[in-house]
Amino acid sequence: MINMSTNPGNAILEDFNNMTNAINATSKAFIESVMSTTMINDGPLVDSDAVSPVTLSMEWSRVARLLIMIGLSVIGSIGNVYMISSVMIEDHLNKRGNTFVANVALADLLISGLVIPASAVVILSGLQDSPPVCQFQWFLSILCCLVTVLTMAAVAAENYIRLCLTPECYAKLTVTKITTLLFAIWIISSILVTLQSVYNMGPDYCNKKISRIVPTQALTAGAIVLAPLLITAGLYMRITYQVHVARLNPSFKPPLAFNWDYSLMLANAYSFVMFVVFWAPFTIVLALATIQRQQSAQVFYNLAWLALSKSCFNNLVYCAGNRHFRNAYVNLFHYCCCKTTVTFSRRARDGATRPSGDVRVHIIPGYNMYSYTSPTRSRESGSCPLQGRPRARANGGGGGLGCGGGGGGGGGGGGRDVYEL
Structure with a gap:
């Protein structure tokens, strides 16, 4: 009776151990696969x-x-x-x-x-x-x-x-x-x-x-x-x-x-x-x-x-x-590619000969890149520096403050000042 009662218990214990070993082996293989950081089967x-x-x-x-x-x-x-x-x-x-x-x-x-x-x-x-x-x-x-x-x-x-x-x-x-x-x-x-x-x-x-x-x-x-x-x-x-x-x-x-x-x-x-x-x-x-x-x-x-x-x-x-x-x-x-330098001479007044002025035009309206002339022409025109004009935004309606009689509108041109000679 004792042998008959212990044999089933040993069989169950042996099956449990085999199952545990199988689970451990599977888990180990899975972990090694997941934790691996190298390539396999290079070709x-x-x-x-x-x-x-x-x-x-x-x-x-x-x-x-x-x-x-x-x-x-x-x-x-x-x-x-x-x-x-x-x-x-x-x-x-x-x-x-x-x-x-x-x-x-x-x-x-x-x-x-x-x-x-x-x-x-x-x-x-x-x-x-x-x-x-x-x-x-x-x-x-x-x-x-x-x-x-x-x-x-x-x-x-x-x-x-x-x-x-x-x-x-x-x-x-x-x-x-x-x-x-x-x-x-x-x-x-x-x-x-x-x-x-x-x-x-x-x-x-x-x-x-x-x-x-x-x-x-x-x-x-x-x-x-x-x-x-x-x-x-x-x-x-x-x-x-x-x-x-x-x-x-x-x-x-x-x-x-x-x-x-x-x-x-x-x-x-x-x-x-x-x-x-x-x-x-x-x-x-x-x-x-x-x-x-x-x-x-x-x-x-x-x-x-x-x-x-x-x-x-x-x-x-x-x-x-x-x-x-x-x-x-x-x-x-x-x-970048189309900057031009224009040299012109103006006719003399009252017998005085005026020096020629070199003009460089940067054609980018509203980008704080300005058209400028020689100092002689600036003094003659009496214009204020263009840098002093406020920068108008595209969605802003108001115009910039002009110099002299060219005062301002900027609304019709999308709120940007276009500086031309």
């Missing part, structure tokens, strides 16, 4: 010798690759400088919330001004590849991409607060908070990209190897990249819906500034769509490469450069989609 890309991550496909001529790099760098650098300058000097764009837009342009400027020219230098030197340059390009590209993703979410949130919430809520978005948020975006992005580089998480871009991603890396990438993109898309759809519903109300008569802000929001939304269009193919190929072992290196790296070229054309989206950016671009072009 080279197909036809990896025919393409370079720095200098593109070897099948293309050297001159063609060099012209592509130089063209992208010139277009992107000039356009991004114009975009940042527009936010600083254009009255309608000089708002604290548009600092986020300038931050996106700054990230694009780093790619067009540092990443792409580095490839041009390697091509000029006659090298087929340069691992140090590739590591620099990959680090800076991922950093700027992550900064852009987080900043676009901040841009969408700022647009939502400005258009859909009360002015009291928007007033809480102070300059200090915006500056702190921008610094936080750059610091967090730098830390994450540094960890990715140190622990070799993600694809081995420069060594042309794509490996399977462990679950923790997939979750991290989804939380850092995919979540902000979904939030950005949701905010833009929310803004568009609320504005559409409000405009259905016959009593809704928004001020002119609201229409300007909504137009800028649409330009920001177009920029977001452009980012997704340029980066989605590379992201999809990268995800497929972690599953399928056979992946073309030419397709992979060509799509990577397509994604980077977004930084060269993003400024054109704002030029085409927002008239204030477009006007600022035109004025900056006139100021």
